[in-house]
Amino acid sequence: MPRLIKKVSKSASLSPGTLVHIGEERTEEVKISIIDYSEDSFKERQGVKVEECFPFKDTPTVTWINVDGIHQLDIIEKLGKQFDIHPLVLEDIVNTSQRPKMEDFERYIFIALKMLYIDKKDSEIKSEQVSLVLGSNFVISFQEKEGDVFNSIRERIRNAKGRIRKMASDYLVYSLMDAIVDNYFVILERIGESIEGMEDELVNNPVPKTLQAIHDLKRDTIFLRKSVWPLREVINSMEREESPLIQKSTDIFLRDLYDHTIQVIDTIETSRDMVSGMLDIYLSSISNRMNEVMKVLTIIATIFIPITFVAGIYGMNFNPEISRWNMPELNWRFGYLFACGVMLLMVLTMVLYFKRKKWL
Secondary structure, three states, rough: OOOOOOOOOHHOOOOOOOOOOOOOOOOOEEEEEEEEOOOOOEEEEEOHHHHHHHHHOOOOEEEEEEEEOOHHHHHHHHHHOOOOOOOOHHHHEEEEEEOOOOEEEOOOOEEEEEEEEEEOOOOEEEEEEEEEOOOOOOEEEEEOOOOOHHHHHHHHHHHHOHHHHOOHHHHHHHHHHHHHHHHHHHHHHHHHHHHHHHHHHHOOOOOOOHHHHHHHHHHHHHHHHHOOOOHHHHHHHHOOOOOHHHHHHHHHHHHHHHHHHHHHHHHHHHHHHHHHHHHHHHHHHHHHHHHHHHHHHHHHHHHHHHHHHHHHHHHOOOOOOOOOOOOOHHHOOOHHHHHHHHHHHHHHHHHHHHHHHOOO
C-alpha cells in the first residue's frame, strides 16, 4: 500500500541546497542512458558515466539524458554543476516527497511529477517521482529506479515515427509527461474493476474482509488524488508560460495533455465518491443485518416470556392439602397437559399476532 506521507526529518536543520536523499533506500548502481537525435540522425548509449554526458550540453541536436537512481548524490551533484542546475533544484530532485510542480529558471525549466504503476508482485499501486529538467537542446530525466513507461517514446525516436524527431526538446518533455498521464488511465481501469466487483459483493454477501478492501480502495483513491491533482496546475503553467524554451507549436499538445489530466481527475473524484458510498452501504448492510438478528431474538424472547411465567408459577412449591387454593391442578389427572396446552395456546396466539402485524 502506498505511503501517503513520507519521512522528511533527515533534511531538518540543514542549510538550503544540501543534498539529502529522501525516499526508499537503494544500493544498486545508478544507470545513465543518452539518446541524441535530430530529424536526420540518431545516437543511443546505455550505461554511460556521468562525465560522458557533459559534451551534450551545447550540441545542436536534442539530447535526452535519463538517470535511473537518485541515491548517489555525487552523480546528481556533478550533473547539476555541469548543466548549471540550481542547488535548490537538485535538493528537490533527491527529495521524493515533492508535490508535482513547475519552476522556470529562464535557462531551464524544472518539472516534478509522479509516475504511477502497478507492482506485479503484490498488485499494489506504486509511486515514483520523476524530475524533468528542460533546457534549450536537452532534457534530463531523474527517476528513483530503473523501469518506466517511456519505452514507446524511445521506440518512436529510434524508428523516427511521428513528429518527435522533427520537434525540439519541449516536445520531448510533453511526450514524457503524456506517457505518465496515459498510464494513469491504466491505474483507473484497475480501480474501476475493483469497485465493480466490490459492489456485487456488498449486495450479495458483505463480510468483515469487504471492509478492509473498501478501506484499501479509499486509500488508493486518496493517493491518486494527491499525486494527480496538482499536475493540472503544472500543465496549465507550462501552457501559459512565456518562455523561449516552450514553443508555440507545442501549446496545442499541452492543451490536449491538460484535457487528459482533467479527465483523470474527474474519474478519480467519481471513484472516490463511489468508494465513500460503498462504505456507507456496507455499514448500512451490517446494521440492517444486525437489526434482523435482533428482531428475531426479540420475537423469540417475547414468545418465551409468558410461557416462562407460567412454568415459573407451576414450578413453585405448593401443598394442596392445606388449602384448595394451593394449586389444585397438582392433584388433577390432566394438570400437566393443561399447563402445556395453555403455554402452547399463548405461543400460537403471539405468533399469529406478530404475523398480522407483519413482524414475521
